[in-house]
Amino acid sequence: MSLLEVKNIDVHYGDFLAIQDVSLNVEPGTIVSLIGANGAGKSTIMNTICGLNKPTKGDIIFDGNNIAGKKANQIARLGLTMSPEGSHCFEKMTVQDNLLMGAYLEKGPERMKRLEDVYRLFPILNEKKNQQATYLSGGQRQMLAIGRGIMSQPKILLLDEISLGLAPVVINDIYDKLQEIAETGLTMLIVEQNVTRSLSVSDYSYVILEGKVVMEGKSSELNESEVNDAYFGIGDFAH
Ligand SMILES: Nc1ncnc2c1ncn2[C@@H]1O[C@H](COP(=O)(O)OP(=O)(O)OP(=O)(O)O)[C@@H](O)[C@H]1O
Numbered sequence: 432m433s434l435l436e437v438k439n440i441d442v443h444y445g446d447f448l449a450i451q452d453v454s455l456n457v458e459p460g461t462i463v464s465l466i467g468a469n470g471a472g473k474s475t476i477m478n479t480i481c482g483l484n485k486p487t488k489g490d491i492i493f494d495g496n497n498i499a500g501k502k503a504n505q506i507a508r509l510g511l512t513m514s515p516e517g518s519h520c521f522e523k524m525t526v527q528d529n530l531l532m533g534a535y536l537e538k539g540p541e542r543m544k545r546l547e548d549v550y551r552l553f554p555i556l557n558e559k560k561n562q563q564a565t566y567l568s569g570g571q572r573q574m575l576a577i578g579r580g581i582m583s584q585p586k587i588l589l590l591d592e593i594s595l596g597l598a599p600v601v602i603n604d605i606y607d608k609l610q611e612i613a614e615t616g617l618t619m620l621i622v623e624q625n626v627t628r629s630l631s632v633s634d635y636s637y638v639i640l641e642g643k644v645v646m647e648g649k650s651s652e653l654n655e656s657e658v659n660d661a662y663f664g665i666g667d668f669a670h
Pocket residue numbers: 444447449467468469470471472473474475476516624
């Protein structure tokens with residue numbers, strides 16, 4: 432059974448139909464990726480799943496609950512954690528306090544155990560734990576955002592463009608960590624603009640073009656040049 436099932440959703444911004452009849456499935460223990468160009472609607476889909484946008488049509492079933500239109504904090508409490516685009520953190524707070532915020536509902540010993548797990552995964556965050564988050568580099572901020580997501584021990588972690596603005600070597604490093612995280616069994620829905628990277632990191636991919644799913648399949652079985660055509664709306668995907 433799917434952990435997350437998005438069924439035929441529409442999302443409007445005023446009169447503008449940003450997402451049209453989108454359906455997605457995320458099986459437990461897998462990494463699913465949304466691929467698409469700037470403005471395709473990837474963040475809108477992610478924000479709708481986590482309750483920041485409301486769908487104007489369709490259902491979103493998460494772990495047996497219909498969460499479409501529910502408030503973001505209610506959805507978070509069910510075990511769905513989102514790390515939004517731009518790796519937001521609490522700038523004036525220390526790295527460690529930022530991480531602890533991710534598990535604010537937990538008691539002391541459990542929080543500290545999770546903190547140790549995150550530091551094992553990202554040793555640089557341990558080194559910087561007493562610094563204000565505002566002084567972190569782009570890559571370190573992204574690690575902090577992922578670490579904070581892990582601290583909540585969600586059933587699913589949504590990551591919107593974790594590679595935005597980072598150098599390739601840093602991106603590779605972060606994706607290696609994602610594989611490590613996936614091996615612990617955590618289910619992830621990610622947004623990635625780079626087709627090659629997306630296909631190599633995920634189990635299943637959806638290509639989004641102008642608010643619609645135009646291609647989907649097992650990442651290992653998708654043809655990269657066909658994905659590229661779908662991504663850019665070329666050939667069969669032109670309108
Ligand atoms: N708050 C908003 N109000 C009105 N229109 C919006 C809003 N947010 C997004 N849009 C529009 O919805 C469409 C989808 O935007 P979205 O941010 O979901 O794209 P994206 O695929 O995440 O792009 P990017 O790769 O640049 O982050 C775009 O046409 C965008 O201009």
